[in-house]
Amino acid sequence: MGLFRNQSVDPPTFLMTGIPGLEGKGLWLAIPFCAMYAAAILGNALIILAVAMVPSLHKPMYLFLSMLAVSELGVSLSTLPTVLNVFIFDAREIGMGACFAQMFFIHCFTLMDSGVLWAMAFDRFVAIYNPLQYVTILTSPRVAMMGFGIATRSIVLMAPLPILLRRLPFCGSNVLAHPYCLHPNLIRLPCADVTVNNQYGLFVVLSTFGLDSLIIILSYIMIVKTVLGIASKEGRLKALNTCVSHFCAVVIFFIPMIGVSMVHRFGRHASPLVHALMANVYLLVPPVLNPIIYSMKTKEIRKVLYKFFS
Template sequence: MDVHNAASKKAWDRFLLTGIPGWEAGSAWLSVPFCLMYAVALVGNSAVVLVVVKDQNLHKPMYLFLSMLAVSEMGVSLSTLPTVLNVFLFSSREIGMDSCFAQMFFIHCFSIMDSGVLWAMALDRFLAIYNPLQYATILTTPRIAMIGLGIAVKSVTLLLPLPVLLRRLPFCGSNVLAHPYCLHPNLIRLPCADTRVNSLYGLFVLLCTFGLDSLFILLSYTMIVKTVLSMASKEGRLKALNTCVSHICAVVVYYTPMIGLSMVYRFGKHAPPVLHSLMANVYLLVPPVLNPIIYSIKTKEIFKGFGKVFLPKKF
């Protein structure tokens, strides 16, 4: 009996991660596109940060916020990378409880930072269009640094209670997670105890971060549209709106998969497991891959910055 109890206790010190249900036989092949996506995400976002740091012409609010977005997206990628490659490349599914909670913390923390930076970028676009003459004096470098620090502190502060609240619960039901990494909505389904406190706090965090950020982004663009429509020149209106295209694309790329994943978790309990897995992978892997590409294509200054840093003889 003691041996059996010890074995059971040991089993509940770790969880089993899942790849894409139904595609287990091709997990080694799936590691190839995942590796490529991680490589593009890490190289692309690192390049954005390097270009903004090195090019003095890019030491402006819009590009400083873009470098913050790139850093947070690298954080999301690096948080998921170890377990995703372990599952798909080495078929290693086990993860310790503390490691799982730590991964959950960093994934959600960097995701919240992403959302906060997207709101800051919306504010930046509003100020640039609404009050262009005082734009540079309002968004000074120290203020931008304070905004970035505030976003980071808010994210860490709100996320710290989550692993603590989970640690107090007994995990004696299933220990199989639905993804190749640890997410809070997935973890709170596993304890064999009342998880209302965890669910309510998770909802509170969601409303205080993604909820408020998306609301402020919507308000910012409402004011931007109102300001643009008041401009007399058609050329001026088009030029103003053109400066928002990259940010709008980034918002769509970020929030669309997140809303889809939330809907699947809330209302898709009977949906195929493969749908949950695919939506979670799209939410965490696609934005870090696409955003550097979007900004390098849609923003001339970033494109020129890449040329100056990586092809100096031609620029």
Template sequence: MELLSNQSFLHPTVLLTGIPGLQARNIGVSIPFCFAYAVAVLGNGVVLLVIVKDQSLHKPMYLFLCMLAVSELGVSLSTLPTVLGVFLFDAREIGLDACLSQMFFIHCFSIMDSGVLWAMALDRFIAIYNPLQYTTILTNLRIILLGSGIALRSILLMTPLPLLLRRLPFCRSNVLAHPYCLHPNLIQLPCADTTINNQTGLFVVLSTFGLDSLCIVLSYVMILKTVLSMASKEGRFKALNTCVSHICAVVLYYTPMIGVSMAHRFGRHNSPMLHSLMANIYLLVPPILNPIIYSIKTKEIRKAFGRFLSQQRLI
């Protein structure tokens, strides 16, 4: 009996939370969330399908966009079951192992997102700096290796975090502030020293999001330097125009992330509702808007989508 009690102590049930202050309106809140997830999954799914099906889009820029769609689908589908479970069925309980697994996949796909955005910045730099050798530098093999490296980095860096958490005893009120499991929230639950967990988490953040954002900034410094050296005003405008979609994707991704990080560190006295809304914006807005932005700003994708619809009608 004592053994069972100790096991329950070490591996408790975690309680998820909807948006604080709106728990009584979960059904109403679920409507915009269902719509947001539908748009995110459908948008990224369509982009992925169109690029895979259309041979004319099997180029570096679109292959990286394909990777971005995969990682954003991963983020959306990782959070979808528990978010809709909390809002639609008030299913708040989740086992610790399931919670740690969800945490792993959410952060893993988020890290992949960041890595792909850096790879897309590299793609834009090579296309503008050395356009004549663009396809010979970014061959399909190198793109596959780069994508595999980004995915492997995410898995290797994220694997220690759930393992380090699982070894700790959980004896406080195991209530999370969101309808899904994130490392910054889970790390507050154990009643033991979490110094190693904090240091490992900080290392993961700095070696992924920190390094990627620095590389993106450096890429755009080099892009601006190259563009400003062009003699033709039309050429400068055309070169910068190819970067607009990527710049929007970077802003959409990093701005909510910085906001959530700042709120966790310096805004602990802010309303819990604000923290919850910011976390949901961070995870939902980029997957919703990125397919729309790329579809609007990229003529080749619009044409490919039109060809795809025409083929479906003929079938």
């Protein structure tokens, strides 16, 4: 148990453990997980539908919001099948091809999340720093090109990961610490040198999450500098209020990601339960909370959703 079968006969398979230490409570764990997935899928689908169907929402801010909803919907749908299999049906085995495909889509949509967040930060910066030129700078074709570039960057950077993993021999343990396939978890399993994989993974993290977070920080520095130059207190508060939803989205995306990275790199002696819980928070909490935050803080979205439900 926990060892790969002969690779000359069959391709290797992986075993997903779900939540370490809680393997016998799958049905109980399925209840909160299913509730969170339902909230994430419904909330993000409604955001996409609202922006698509209402012409008054065809503005850069809402177009970027719909892109964020698409990427978070992709993350939720990428992890949902194996989570349900593990917790409800106790089906823990997954083939190499399916595992690598899931890993690709999870990380690809997560990179899109990060890219859309920096695009939204740039949108808020332009709206506050140069409001008179906002419409001419962020035209619909430019917004579409930014979205296309973000998606292309994610696909191109993630495509080598399955290829680099596929070339390695998996002849040791095949147990994954999560109910889905993640690269940091898979990279520990090969019985060969994984230096190239680690170096490429570090390059991807620095060139995406690192660069995106730097752009977001610089955007907010410029936003704060511009807001401080506004004479009236009401004007300053109004300008800052337009950034609240985006700032909350940035916090609930990057804080769990930093926590997962810290635990992965420096918490090797931490309980497997801690690793599993951090990964689940990182992948599940942003898709659940972002639609709620934007629905509460954005009057136009709130009006459209109210019309839908009434």
